[in-house]
Amino acid sequence: MNIAGRAHCFGDDINTDYIIASKYKTASLDPRDLTRHLMEDIDPGFGQRVRPGDILVAGKNFGCGSSREGAPLVIKAAGIGVVVAPSFARIFFRNAINIGLPVFICDTAGISTGDDLAFDLEAGTGRNLATGATIQAAPLPKVMINIVRDGGLAAHIRKHKTFQLA
Amino acid sequence: MAGKTIAEKILSAKSGQDARAGDIVVASLDLTYSHDGNRPLAMELLESMGTAKVWDPAKYILFLDHHPSPNAVSAAAHTKLRAFARAQGVQLYEMGDGISHVVLPERGHIAPGDLAIGSDSHSCTGGALAAFTTGVGSTDMAAAMATGQLWMRVPETILVRCTGILPRGVGAKDLALAIAGHIGADGANYAAIEFAGPTIDALSMDGRFTLTNLAIEMGAKAGLIGTDAVTEAWLDGRLKRPWSHLNADPDAVYAQIVDIDAATLTPRIALPHNVDKVVAIEDLVRTKVHQVVIGTCNAARSSDLAEAARILEGKHIAPGVRLIVTPSSRDTMVASMQSGVLATLVQAGAVIATPGCSGCAGGCHFAVPDVGENIVSTANRNFKGRLGNAESFIYLASPATAAASALTGWITDPREYAA
Incomplete structure (x- = not known):
């Protein structure tokens, strides 16, 4: 699966409260209603500016903080094709894979807001069209690849009744 | 063969294999728990896993702790959770009973050596009882409710060795913040932290829970403290099932050792x-x-x-x-x-x-x-x-x-x- 879109860059340690503030957790049960509040406390208006297919680029430890699955769900509902960061907080990383939001662990230092990026999710490679730089994602554990291939954790468990490590 | 950390011992026992840092295992869970604060609720995802029933109703507990003053949306979630608890025969702690991470140890739901997951990031708190307790999202929780299992990567462990007795007016929270400042928000990402040393030995269980609770703020998957006489005295009368002491082996392998001098610590x-x-x-x-x-x-x-x-x-x-x-x-x-x-x-x-x-x-x-x-x-x-x-x-x-x-x-x- 190929994704191409415009980069939106954020800094280090973007926590799940910044992705979607706690006060909206009960505002609506539909993540699509919450996309306008995406990143609201650190970048007001981002939720209105972001376009389907855009790419979220961040610094280290993206998604730290709470276990709320609303964080990756709202990012996915906003149409963001992939989140790329040099490291992810582990609960967010698992949640993203489980719900089918693509995530890429890679160096993001050379990417600027507005750069056009293209990714081949299956191959784990990408390209910064603005700079010509190539991007290589760190490989996922086999179990996560299996979950992604099955279409998320629910489909994986329905199919195998357990976790397929190999 | 080198000795094991607390995390390696628990994940070996729960996966039935010789689990070492870096291994990926499927482990059996002793306890799973969820609260009313996150959407989707794990129970709403259970059927998507291909089953209508929790694998073992005695091993899943619900908490209405996040919305003790509900609005209309959370009141509706409470009704749904109460109905689910009745239908499935699982225990539910009501509004006002308290926060899951505090109530579970207090009411004897967590024993040393247990493997537990909660759909809340501060589920690492229970590690003060030498139990591997960690946070997951709703989909992982639903999969666990369906299967009684979770895949896990056995974490490396960072040993935080604390020496010296905390001065007057300086407490476990100051120690926890000092360690967080030292390790950083992602310094323990994907890892477990073991807190040990004379300072920890002298801490009450309340203080130990404060310490392990903050492990997630350093990125840790678990914050663990071995058992001792303080653990034993605290569990007495609370835990109704047999349990054994659990500590890391003296020759366990650590990814990193951090030394903290508590005697000179000031409020943080x-x-x-x-x-x-x-x-x-x-x-x-x-x-x-x-x-x-x-x-x-x-x-x-x-x-x-x-x-x-x-x-x-x-x-x-x-x-x-x-x-x-x-x-x-x-x-x-x-x-x-x-x-x-x-x-x-x-x-x-x-x-x-x-x-x-x-x-x-x-x-x-x-x-x-x-x-x-x-x-x-x-x-x-x-x-x-x-x-x-x-x-x-x-x-x-x-x-x-x-x-x-x-x-x-x-x-x-x-x-x-x-x-």
């Missing part, structure tokens, strides 16, 4: 808006306080409230300051009523909130500050907007610092007031 403050932005209180500029919160799963247990009461006894908080005290559980509240601690706090000007998550996150619709206000809180998170207003500033501190600050109206070194 985490500045807005990062938990690892930690300074010594003596280095803080004079800072006005508008609201003080003594609450959350980090530091609002009986001894935390008692420490605040010792500082506030016979006095009154400064004019213009609000002091909100949220006992972390019903048991904490009852004990603090019986000891007179709550009366002391109320006479000093405190508002007592329903045991639960009130005063921690804005989603609780409680203690939301105004624009430009400074809050001193015993919580574990000071993220921008955490309390529901992005234009306010949260300073994390110990219960003693919180109480002294409520008294003066400025962030105040509690050592001047500590008995």
Whole structure:
């Protein structure tokens, strides 16, 4: 699966409260209603500016903080094709894979807001069209690849009744 | 063969294989638990896993802790959770019973050596009982409810060795913040932390829970403390099933060893808006306080409230300051009523909130500050907007610092007031 879109860059340690503030957790049960509040406390208006297919680029430890699955769900509902960061907080990383939001662990230092990026999710490679730089994602554990291939954790468990490590 | 860390021992036992750091295993769970605060609720995803039933109703517990003052949406979620609990025959702790991470150990649901997951990031708290307890999202939880299992990567362990006895007026929260400042918000990402050494040996269980609760703020998957006589005395009368002591092997392999000298520690403050932005209180500029919160799963247990009461006894908080005290559980509240601690706090000007998550996150619709206000809180998170207003500033501190600050109206070194 190929994704191409415009980069939106954020800094280090973007926590799940910044992705979607706690006060909206009960505002609506539909993540699509919450996309306008995406990143609201650190970048007001981002939720209105972001376009389907855009790419979220961040610094280290993206998604730290709470276990709320609303964080990756709202990012996915906003149409963001992939989140790329040099490291992810582990609960967010698992949640993203489980719900089918693509995530890429890679160096993001050379990417600027507005750069056009293209990714081949299956191959784990990408390209910064603005700079010509190539991007290589760190490989996922086999179990996560299996979950992604099955279409998320629910489909994986329905199919195998357990976790397929190999 | 080298010895094992606490994490390796537990994940070996629960996966039935010789589990070492870096291995990926499927482990059997002793306990799973969820709360009312996150959407989707794990129960809403259970059927998507291809089953209508929790694998073992005795091993799943529900908590209505995040919304003790529900709005219409959370009231509807409560109704749904109560109905699910009845239909599935699982235990549910009601509004006012307290925060899951506090209630579970208090009510004897967690034993040393257990493997437990909660659909809340602060599920690492139970590690103070040498149980591997960790947080997951709703989909992982639903998969666990369906199968009784979870895939896990066996984490490397960072050993935090603490020596020296904490000075007067300096407590477990100060130690926890000092360690968070040292390790950083992602320094323990994908890893476990073991807290050990003479300082930890001398800590009460309340203090140990404060420490392990903060492990997630360093990115850790688990915060673990081996068992000893303090654990044994605390579990006596609480835990109704047989258990064994559990400690790391002396020759266990650690990814990193961090040494902390507790004897020279001074009160610590985490500045807005990062938990690892930690300074010594003596280095803080004079800072006005508008609201003080003594609450959350980090530091609002009986001894935390008692420490605040010792500082506030016979006095009154400064004019213009609000002091909100949220006992972390019903048991904490009852004990603090019986000891007179709550009366002391109320006479000093405190508002007592329903045991639960009130005063921690804005989603609780409680203690939301105004624009430009400074809050001193015993919580574990000071993220921008955490309390529901992005234009306010949260300073994390110990219960003693919180109480002294409520008294003066400025962030105040509690050592001047500590008995």
